[in-house]
Amino acid sequence: xxxEVKSMAYLQYEGVGIAAMSAAVPKHVVVNRxxxxxxxxxxxxxxxxxxxxEERRFADENTCSSDLCFAAAEKLFADNNIDKEDIxxxxxxxxxxxxxxxxxxxxxxxxxxxxxxxxxxxxxxGCSAFIYGLSxxxxxxERSNLKKALLLDGETRSKVYSxxxxxxxxxxxxxxxxxxxxxxxxYGKSTFSLNxxxxxxxxxxxxxxxxxxxxxxxxxVEKVVDEFGNMRSEEQGYMRGGDVFNFVIxxxxxxxxxxxxxxxxNIDDFDYYVFHQANNFINxxxxxxxxxxxxxxxxxxxxxxxxxxVSVPLTIVSELKGKLVGxxxxxxxxxxxxxxxxxxxxxxxxCNISEIVEVENGKAV
Amino acid sequence: xxxFKQLLAEAxxxxxxxxxxxxxxxYEEWSSIAYLSIIAFMDxxxxxxxxxxxFKQLKTVQDMYDACTKK
Numbered sequence: 298x299x300x301e302v303k304s305m306a307y308l309q310y311e312g313v314g315i316a317a318m319s320a321a322v323p324k325h326v327v328v329n330r331x332x333x334x335x336x337x338x339x340x341x342x343x344x345x346x347x348x349x350x351e352e353r354r355f356a357d358e359n360t361c362s363s364d365l366c367f368a369a370a371e372k373l374f375a376d377n378n379i380d381k382e383d384i385x386x387x388x389x390x391x392x393x394x395x396x397x398x399x400x401x402x403x404x405x406x407x408x409x410x411x412x413x414x415x416x417x418x419x420x421x422x423g424c425s426a427f428i429y430g431l432s433x434x435x436x437x438x439e440r441s442n443l444k445k446a447l448l449l450d451g452e453t454r455s456k457v458y459s460x461x462x463x464x465x466x467x468x469x470x471x472x473x474x475x476x477x478x479x480x481x482x483x484y485g486k487s488t489f490s491l492n493x494x495x496x497x498x499x500x501x502x503x504x505x506x507x508x509x510x511x512x513x514x515x516x517x518v519e520k521v522v523d524e525f526g527n528m529r530s531e532e533q534g535y536m537r538g539g540d541v542f543n544f545v546i547x548x549x550x551x552x553x554x555x556x557x558x559x560x561x562x563n564i565d566d567f568d569y570y571v572f573h574q575a576n577n578f579i580n581x582x583x584x585x586x587x588x589x590x591x592x593x594x595x596x597x598x599x600x601x602x603x604x605x606x607v608s609v610p611l612t613i614v615s616e617l618k619g620k621l622v623g624x625x626x627x628x629x630x631x632x633x634x635x636x637x638x639x640x641x642x643x644x645x646x647x648c649n650i651s652e653i654v655e656v657e658n659g660k661a662v
Numbered sequence: 663x664x665x666f667k668q669l670l671a672e673a674x675x676x677x678x679x680x681x682x683x684x685x686x687x688x689y690e691e692w693s694s695i696a697y698l699s700i701i702a703f704m705d706x707x708x709x710x711x712x713x714x715x716x717f718k719q720l721k722t723v724q725d726m727y728d729a730c731t732k733k
Contacts, residue, residue, distance in 0.1 A: 343693070347695045464694055538694060538697075539697050539698065540714045542698055542702075543701055543705075543712070543713065546701070546702070546711070547705075578698055578702075582702055586706075
């Protein structure tokens with residue numbers, strides 16, 4: 298085995314898989330080419346042409362990540378005749394939770410009417426988190442008597458970034474997904490490679506509002522931050538796009554290659570590749586570099602933009618509905634804030650995917 | 663060097679002439695988006711990856727060319 302592969306940290310599971318998936322997005326559509334309150338039409342067009350992000354969904358003030366996931370989970374329950382008593386594990390992935398405490402997963406246990414024996418906790422990680430979350434849930438499911446697990450992943454990134462910072466104003470959108478995970482030998486083997494590099498923590502960050510730099514009158518003031526006149530406060534996110542891109546083109550192809558070598562598969566051995574939907578520019582570059590078949594790469598960049606950790610599962614729900622019939626092999630790849638990055642190789646077997654639900658004022662409409 | 667100029671012209675979508683002594687940040691076409699295209703061709707054609715802080719040290723087209731071609 299290749300030396301680099303031997304030194305990889307990876308996780309492998311047997312006989313756990315995703316039985317069903319659903320998703321919810323805010324009803325409110327933001328059309329980027331018309332998003333010109335702050336920036337000019339020419340600037341908006343230039344950004345859209347380069348990133349491929351035509352539209353995004355923005356949650357209103359009464360809609361949280363939890364509400365999107367709640368709507369998705371209710372749809373999942375209804376479409377799959379799930380007995381709520383069978384849900385023994387609930388994991389909620391988000392960096393836009395309802396409160397700093399308690400954990401949103403626990404409030405969702407109650408709202409969804411799940412029993413008090415439910416294991417519930419949150420995972421705070423960012424864009425790669427769905428793959429991390431799958432590995433956590435697969436691990437807990439494989440060696441236990443837990444009947445079924447619910448993996449919820451929701452983000453309202455529209456509330457994180459300044460509309461007056463052109464480096465992030467046109468990229469992010471909101472969404473929530475629900476995945477039902479079960480044990481069954483039919484799913485076969487799954488493999489996850491998970492990685493982290495905290496030396497790059499400052500590439501994507503919300504500097505204030507945590508306990509390192511607590512909220513104050515000062516931290517909410519919007520200031521001009523660069524020579525381009527971009528404005529934001531310290532409680533809004535920023536992204537050093539150039540360094541993120543550099544990081545991605547160096548690390549992502551390498552991690553995919555190493556994971557393929559580990560499972561002794563070729564890049565052509567998959568039915569679909571699902572990437573984090575950062576923007577078209579980055580994804581086309583990876584596709585070209587890895588010589589992947591574009592026809593096997595579903596994309597929701599144009600209609601939902603970058604929804605952080607939600608983008609991988611939302612793309613599956615939106616684009617692969619009706620296509621995961623029989624056994625399909627998927628390669629998942631995601632990267633982002635942290636930095637963290639992850640590759641997942643897993644099989645979907647007759648995954649039942651629901652229609653996407655729309656949410657307004659915190660409720661499905 | 664001509665190939666480098668051509669790649670840079672494509673990344674910037676610039677039709678006017680590119681001179682080695684030009685300060686590329688003064689080009690009308692310079693933007694944070696053009697920067698991403700430059701990162702892409704530096705990686706692809708010259709196997710060169712620069713941190714943003716290193717890239718900020720570069721002033722002229724010649725600086726950029728030197729960064730790509732020094733081994």
